[in-house]
Amino acid sequence: FESRCEDLPPSAISITVQLPTVAENRTVSTTVLTRMSESPVEALRTIGLTKARFGHRSTLEVKGLEDRMGARACVRPSVSVELFLAPMTVYVAREYSDDPCRTRVIREHEQRHVDTYVAFARESVPRLRAELARALGAAPHFAYTVGEAQSTLDRQLGEALASFMREAERTLATRQAAIDTQEEYERIRLACRAGNG
Numbered sequence: 001f002e003s004r005c006e007d008l009p010p011s012a013i014s015i016t017v018q019l020p021t022v023a024e025n026r027t028v029s030t031t032v033l034t035r036m037s038e039s040p041v042e043a044l045r046t047i048g049l050t051k052a053r054f055g056h057r058s059t060l061e062v063k064g065l066e067d068r069m070g071a072r073a074c075v076r077p078s079v080s081v082e083l084f085l086a087p088m089t090v091y092v093a094r095e096y097s098d099d100p101c102r103t104r105v106i107r108e109h110e111q112r113h114v115d116t117y118v119a120f121a122r123e124s125v126p127r128l129r130a131e132l133a134r135a136l137g138a139a140p141h142f143a144y145t146v147g148e149a150q151s152t153l154d155r156q157l158g159e160a161l162a163s164f165m166r167e168a169e170r171t172l173a174t175r176q177a178a179i180d181t182q183e184e185y186e187r188i189r190l191a192c193r194a195g196n197g
Contacts, residue, residue, distance in 0.1 A: 001067050005074035005140040009063050012078040013132050017121045020052065020088040022114055024107075026097035033093055047096060047188075048106035050113035052088040054121065054168055056081055060157055064146040074140040075149040079132060079157060083124060085117050101192035109188055112179050120172055128164055135160035 028036075033046040064075030090110045096102040135156050143149035 001065070001070065001072065001074075004065055005142075008065070008074065008076045008140055009078075011076045011133075011136060011138050013129050013136070014078075014080045015125045015129050015132075016080075016082050017125060018082055018084040018086070019118065019121075020085040020114075023087065023089045024092065025089055026092045026103075027094055028091050030093040030095055033091055036091075047093040047102075048110045049091040050088070050110045050117075051091070052085045052114075052117050054083070054085055054117065054165075054172060056083050056161060056165070058082075058157065058161060060150070060154055062146065062150045062153065064149060066146050071144050072142065073144065073146045073149055074142050075146055075153070076140055077136055077153050077157075079136065081128065081132070081161070083121050083128070085121055088114065088117070090114065099192070105188050105191040109179075109184065113176055116175050116179065117172065120168070120175065124164075124168065131164055132157070132160055 030045045030047055033049050036051070037046040037049055058079065058081045061078045062075035063078070064073055066073040090107065090113075092103055092106045092110070096106060136153060141149045141153060143152060
């Protein structure tokens with residue numbers, strides 16, 4: 001039985017990134033954007049904002065053998081994970097929607113947030129693949145039944161993904177906050193002064 005288990009198709013992990021479609025919204029006021037913002041800098045009016053949700057969809061399939069006489073089973077998993085950033089919306093405050101210079105400066109700043117999300121999603125692929133390989137292993141998984149083995153693997157996959165997503169949330173928050181500095185806000189505030197002055 002053990003040697004037949006060893007001959008099962010090897011475990012497989014597939015990870016893809018679905019790149020976002022970015023919607024732009026110029027209908028929201030600075031007051032509402034400020035409430036929506038999680039800016040680390042207090043008492044600032046928010047004139048632009050990028051909202052995205054980093055998430056995943058996953059499937060788990062198993063190939064296995066069951067020896068009903070011996071009440072034992074073995075499986076190897078095949079995992080597929082799709083990482084996504086959706087929905088992704090870039091807001092430019094309604095008060096600036098008729099100001100081409102301000103709109104451009106705000107959009108350029110928000111594009112840095114978009115690029116940070118996309119870069120993070122792409123670089124997550126090898127890290128997540130390594131984490132899942134560590135969590136699930138390459139050896140066959142043994143249990144009393146194939147169903148029980150699949151349930152155990154499903155739980156291990158869920159725990160590994162939840163841990164990865166918690167870490168991703170922290171990393172993204174840090175990287176996004178690094179873009180929203182006092183200096184950057186000052187640069188945006190002064191950017192269109194010379195041309196209007």
